[in-house]
Amino acid sequence: MAARQIVPDVYSVGVIDWDRAVFDELMELSDGTSYNAYVVRGSEKTALIDTVDPAFEETYISNLVRAELTSVDYIVVNHAEQDHSGSLPLALELFPHAKVVTTEKGRDLCCSLHHVLPERFMVVGDGDTLSLGNKTLTFMSTPWVHWPETMMTYLEEDKILFSCDLFGAHIASSALYAEDSSRFWMEARQYYAEIMQPFRSKVREYTGRVRSLGPAMIAPSHGPIHRTPSGILDAYEGWSSDEVKNLVLIPYVSMHGSTREMVDRLVDLLIERGIEVRPYDLGRVGTGAIAYDLVDAATIIIGAPTMLFGPHPKAAHLAFITNLLKPKAKWIGVIGSYGWGGKTVEDLTGMLCKVDAEMLEPVYIKGKSDEETNIAIARLAAEIYKRHQDHSLV
Numbered sequence: 151m152a153a154r155q156i157v158p159d160v161y162s163v164g165v166i167d168w169d170r171a172v173f174d175e176l177m178e179l180s181d182g183t184s185y186n187a188y189v190v191r192g193s194e195k196t197a198l199i200d201t202v203d204p205a206f207e208e209t210y211i212s213n214l215v216r217a218e219l220t221s222v223d224y225i226v227v228n229h230a231e232q233d234h235s236g237s238l239p240l241a242l243e244l245f246p247h248a249k250v251v252t253t254e255k256g257r258d259l260c261c262s263l264h265h266v267l268p269e270r271f272m273v274v275g276d277g278d279t280l281s282l283g284n285k286t287l288t289f290m291s292t293p294w295v296h297w298p299e300t301m302m303t304y305l306e307e308d309k310i311l312f313s314c315d316l317f318g319a320h321i322a323s324s325a326l327y328a329e330d331s332s333r334f335w336m337e338a339r340q341y342y343a344e345i346m347q348p349f350r351s352k353v354r355e356y357t358g359r360v361r362s363l364g365p366a367m368i369a370p371s372h373g374p375i376h377r378t379p380s381g382i383l384d385a386y387e388g389w390s391s392d393e394v395k396n397l398v399l400i401p402y403v404s405m406h407g408s409t410r411e412m413v414d415r416l417v418d419l420l421i422e423r424g425i426e427v428r429p430y431d432l433g434r435v436g437t438g439a440i441a442y443d444l445v446d447a448a449t450i451i452i453g454a455p456t457m458l459f460g461p462h463p464k465a466a467h468l469a470f471i472t473n474l475l476k477p478k479a480k481w482i483g484v485i486g487s488y489g490w491g492g493k494t495v496e497d498l499t500g501m502l503c504k505v506d507a508e509m510l511e512p513v514y515i516k517g518k519s520d521e522e523t524n525i526a527i528a529r530l531a532a533e534i535y536k537r538h539q540d541h542s543l544v
């Protein structure tokens with residue numbers, strides 16, 4: 151694809167990955183993705199901002215050729231992950247005098263992941279600037295969005311923030327700029343849910359910094375460029391805030407219907423109390439849809455029968471992922487059924503140790519629901535209602 155001009159002397163030279171179906175061998179992508187990279191041509195020096203996934207390095211180089219780049223002085227590495235730096239070795243071969251501009255941790259990771267020689271680096275820290283003549287780059291150290299070395303680069307004169315993973319979206323689109331469409335917002339939130347959610351407090355801090363910086367544009371490394379940054383900043387502020395919704399997620403699995411019966415009863419009782427509820431059958435629904443709702447659900451109840459003395463593996467998988475994503479839910483619980491014994495509740499509770507939520511009294515029964523189970527489920531519904539009401543959610 152040809153290089154596209156954003157403003158005079160600033161080009162988008164990344165690639166669109168129309169067919170990518172899975173990211174990190176974990177997240178399902180419904181709409182492909184892109185690996186964005188940029189060129190900033192100053193009156194004296196030229197900088198590349200990030201490279202692309204190594205699977206597309208030839209397309210990337212051909213984009214640079216089409217942008218008529220004859221010399222490159224700096225290659226800024228905002229993030230050492232392979233989807234943005236995997237083409238660095240080839241770019242360094244092509245431009246033997248170019249320096250790699252990155253953080254100290256970025257240098258270490260580029261050396262170990264991409265075998266870049268130590269003498270090729272120019273290490274920068276927060277607030278450092280680099281003059282390209284009539285254009286100036288300022289670096290913002292922003293660790294943990296998404297790795298420990300991540301930084302952002304601000305082009306002062308044009309007020310463009312190259313934010314790398316932060317504010318991105320997995321969208322393959324010919325449109326260079328973000329549209330205010332349901333497709334865009336779905337994908338942007340899914341991306342936040344799966345990639346940024348574990349770093350919520352950092353995201354909140356950096357969103358505030360970017361808000362005060364007041365960029366005219368935010369150009370991330372996945373998905374479209376934000377020409378009206380307030381939209382994505384508002385969304386990130388909301389997603390990363392402590393605010394939760396009057397929503398109960400119930401991811402569950404049931405082999406023979408006993409856990410399912412308990413879920414159905416709980417769902418009915420919550421609906422009766424005016425609480426939004428989303429049961430997800432883990433036999434049919436992937437974790438991506440659940441991650442999307444983890445962004446602001448107040449309560450999570452995992453429904454899991456016992457299998458071979460522990461939680462059914464689909465429930466264990468969900469609990470494991472939930473623990474990694476560290477959602478801001480305030481209450482969490484376990485319900486389910488067993489036949490003769492095991493450690494399902496203890497195992498699931500242990501797997502959720504990083505979720506900073508109050509554990510509700512579990513309802514874990516032998517076999518099929520009876521009157522006692524129904525009373526326990528009703529008690530759980532009442533406990534959830536009370537907590538949602540106390541927090542003015544209902």
Ligand SMILES: Cc1cc2nc3c(=O)[nH]c(=O)nc-3n(C[C@H](O)[C@H](O)[C@H](O)COP(=O)(O)O)c2cc1C
Pocket residue numbers: 403404405406407408409410455456457458459460487488489490491492516517518
């Ligand atoms: C493959 C398999 C393994 C099981 N392993 C255990 C177990 O280790 N301990 C236990 O108490 N029950 C075990 N059970 C019994 C189930 O936990 C029990 O039937 C429960 O009621 C199933 O709930 P469900 O109808 O929601 O699937 C096992 C059942 C199956 C099908």
Ligand SMILES: [Fe+2]
Pocket residue numbers: 229231296297315
């Ligand atoms: Fe990343």
Ligand SMILES: [Fe+2]
Pocket residue numbers: 231233234315371372
């Ligand atoms: Fe990325």
